[in-house]
Amino acid sequence: MRHLIDIKDLSVEEIKGLIDTANDIIENRAAYSEVCKGKKLATLFFEPSTRTRLSFEAAMWELGGSVLGFSSADASSTSKGESVTDTVRTVGCYADIIAMRHPKEGAPLLASLSSTVPIINAGDGGHSHPTQTLTDLLTIMREKGRLDNMTVALCGDLKFGRTVHSLISAMSFYDNVKFILISPEELKVPNYIRQDVLEKKNLEWYETDNMENALGEADVLYMTRVQRERFFNEADYLRLKDSFILDTEKMKYAKPDTTILHPLPRVNEISVKVDEDPRACYFKQVENGKFIRMALIMMLLGVTK
Numbered sequence: 001m002r003h004l005i006d007i008k009d010l011s012v013e014e015i016k017g018l019i020d021t022a023n024d025i026i027e028n029r030a031a032y033s034e035v036c037k038g039k040k041l042a043t044l045f046f047e048p049s050t051r052t053r054l055s056f057e058a059a060m061w062e063l064g065g066s067v068l069g070f071s072s073a074d075a076s077s078t079s080k081g082e083s084v085t086d087t088v089r090t091v092g093c094y095a096d097i098i099a100m101r102h103p104k105e106g107a108p109l110l111a112s113l114s115s116t117v118p119i120i121n122a123g124d125g126g127h128s129h130p131t132q133t134l135t136d137l138l139t140i141m142r143e144k145g146r147l148d149n150m151t152v153a154l155c156g157d158l159k160f161g162r163t164v165h166s167l168i169s170a171m172s173f174y175d176n177v178k179f180i181l182i183s184p185e186e187l188k189v190p191n192y193i194r195q196d197v198l199e200k201k202n203l204e205w206y207e208t209d210n211m212e213n214a215l216g217e218a219d220v221l222y223m224t225r226v227q228r229e230r231f232f233n234e235a236d237y238l239r240l241k242d243s244f245i246l247d248t249e250k251m252k253y254a255k256p257d258t259t260i261l262h263p264l265p266r267v268n269e270i271s272v273k274v275d276e277d278p279r280a281c282y283f284k285q286v287e288n289g290k291f292i293r294m295a296l297i298m299m300l301l302g303v304t305k
């Protein structure tokens, strides 16, 4: 039995396989409409979500399976004091696969140790978010035709943004990828990403607070929201929340083919006017999220077309 807890649980070949399957699903939707018939996905969301939970659920429905679950901790026995371990042992009696989001870093890993069905980490605290990264990789591949030989700029809350941590880890698998990390001083990438990924793998990277210069170099710009829910005090959030805003003026510094991504939800960090720019790909990214999750569910359940 396989789980997906961290993007590093997948090899480059497996990621390629998932991207190929997602692309095939996009071309041949009908061929996949019954592959998970009789199978059930449980979505256990102890933290708010729109895209991740609904794309998992839409993915399972489109594969012919069905879905059960809860969308907040208050609606489950967690509110009565039940442990994550007991919750997943219970849900494993009802479902064939579980997607779990939890505010505590490591909760899906802990759950996987005693689960009788595959667990997918749908975001654990400020740590990691491997299925968003699969979504990002599929989108980059579809927009750029490659995952190597490029400069990726990541902007915003690089400290608490779990999608950033997983994306840097994943992109470090590919040749000649350079990173530009744009953030306020207080929201730089955590040490474990710096030491275990960027430095250990001897990657080319630099930190800056100059968005204009970075835009001129970036093949992909990955914008992120300042993660209000992870701050210890509201004053710090208010001070930092609008540090970097991508607007149509700033877009003039970008290359003609820079791909603009954002895991969403957006708060203020991308002006809505940018949505009309053909380089803005964050709504395509939303759509791709469902297809790559279909491919992942199939892989973990061991089903084929």
Ligand code: NCD
Pocket: 051, 052, 123, 129, 132, 162, 163, 224, 225, 263, 264, 265
């Ligand atoms: C992200 C998350 O939950 O980490 N959203 C998502 O899954 N698409 C990003 C965020 O909340 O800022």
